[in-house]
Amino acid sequence: MGQVSLSEVKSTSYERSEVKKGYTDKSLHINVGSNDIRIHSIEEKIKEKFIGGKGYDLWLLWNSVKGTTKWNDPENAICISSGPLGGTPGYPGGGKSIVTTISPLTCAPIDSNVGGYFGPYKKFSGFDVIEINGKAKEDIVILIDGIEQEIKIFEAKDLPKDSYELSNELTTYFDEKKPVNVSVVTSGPGAEHTNFGCLNFTWFDAGRKIVRYKQAGRGGVGTVFADKKIKAVVARYGAVSMKSNNPADLDGLKVVTKSHAKEINELDPKQNRMALVGTTHLVPIMNDHDCLPVNNFKFGSHPGGKLIGEEVYEHIFDKGFDGCWRGCTVACAHGVKDFTPMTGPYKGKKVFVDGPEYETVAGCGSNLGIFDAYTILELNFYCDAYGVDTISVGTSIAFIMECFENKIITIEHTGGLDLSFGNRKNALELVHQMAEGNGFGVIVGKGIRQMKDFFAKEYGADRAFLQDIGMESKGLEFSEYMTKESLAQQGGYGLSLKGAQHDEAWLIFLDMVHNFMPTFENKAEALHWFPMFRTWFSLCGLCKLPWNDIVPEDNKNTSEPAKVEKHINWYAQFFSTVTGRKVSPEDLIPMSEAVYNFQRIFNLKMGLGTREHDTLPYRSMGPVTIEEYESRASRYDTQLKEKYTIDISNMETKDKVALLRQKREEQYELLKDAVYKRRGWTQKGIPTVETVKRLGIDFPEVLEVLKQNNVV
């Protein structure tokens, strides 16, 4: 403690805008290169079209960057928003922040939806959204103090390097008496040396009296933050209540909040028990359905799966309330108290680990052939403390391990590290190297897309094989689901705007297990509405989990159980009662569609966003190797015989692999056709002029981008 040394270089007083119906109607712009601080009003037409949250982020980012802007150019902005509904205590998932920037991994806009109190505190301090661009010369800390109504920029020296300690120190520094008033956004040394740096967003856990954090993990937002030499952004605000958003209909808001919260309280214990086990219940479920990635997505299950799921973590997680937003009754943000790492700078010291969630268990566990709950905890702890994304770390190391086992890389390349699947010690060593910026960890930290190029060029590796097994799409490493048997989920990854992340469309169960979408048209329909609902949560500042992770008992008897209509109804009421803008459940999809299409055109502006960028590595569609085919031979043989009516009696496995590949790749292309048509896009994957006009996003600059791409 006591290491913090901050010297103020800029201070601006402001008058805090009153929040009206969920909005402050103000944006804050900070250029960390010039220390310029400006406050702008948000125009009514932007509010109407972009709603808030990710919509505001994208609009500011669009105006900050050119088509040629690189992630590390000063004009690239980090935008952090809440949304009109964000900051509603007691509404399940009612307090998220959304971070958006041009990603070092994808070179396109990336958005990440994250817990912690920063988004609401920033809004109640007077700003719906903040935009930070420029590049500082020295390390800086930014303070948005809604209590004192001041914005300050400090030069920072001798701060703790890692996010774990830094978050603690800054919380105490900025409000020792009332640490609950502070939320800190930090990254760590791993973000400086890799392309997949994450951001940690804190809240003060008043029950345990410790600082906790959640991660804006995907796409290297922390890398951009570190490149700008920002050590932390801090928001400080006082008491929050249901009145803080100054809702249009406070009584109505109380009723809908109580209804949703009460239902979760009653049903979660009978369903997924997320208040006890978080998302680790998914581990045994995915394992049993052959969807848990094992050894770089080669296989979908492993007997060791039972050692890393809810049965184990339920007993390891510290008991207590674990909402990453105030009063969230899902309360799934669990952690482990008094964990003692075996390696690294915290070796032998007791720490609190925030997590793991399903993605971390699968990414840093089964996908690496590691079935030890405590090694996963240690990887989780260091990834967060170093500010690197557990998903990209896991998927990248899985790729490396398969390359190692195929002798594409050897101990000559790895600096002596045996990187066979299951090597726990060396997986941890790579993470430490990422933080220190040395050894083979530096190469792994570049991400899979760059590693593929590097191995092909420098080591003469077979580029086609690397393409097949390197699990990234659009440059973003896959999150942790095995999609070989779900064409809709392949679309969920390949046709998502930002790359291979499941938050846009998680259809694997609805498709593969519940068989809700047997035809291309059914799948295309789901790949339309599912991303729109998920987009809506990020426009409004909400968490996606309470929508469909816990469902009403009579949900199965409704006309469209997959949509969880009762909850959609509640969300429409939630929006209406806060903003005073009366919406029905049917209005939510069109609200999202405008922003969704705008983001697709933003990709186009950055030279991406067309059909050829919606590609997938073949490993996500089917068996790449003979070993994989033979491990599920009866499934694949049956498909070739029955679905494609092919006589395979005299075929060798390698020929069956090739034939199945041809069929599955054809299916994926047909899916693209159907999805583009449903979304109102050309067969090149570009929104048509008619679509952008229908959605009211036919701004001159949008039409100009379409025109440059021959869409008129």
Added chain:
Amino acid sequence: MIKVDEKNIAWSSDMTIATLLEQMEDVEFCSVIRLNGKLVSSPKFKEVKIPDNSNIQLLPLVAGG
């Protein structure tokens, strides 16, 4: 006797989750259950035998993630 979602159902010695669900109505979305607190998913329904006095919860569709 076993309990399924708090209702009593007669038990038989060869009862599996699959045979239990066959005799129930309105269970087409059920792909995961809890058997005495442990999760069991549909690929295992035919092989997992139900012990007498078991407590079973049928989980609704898995749509999150």
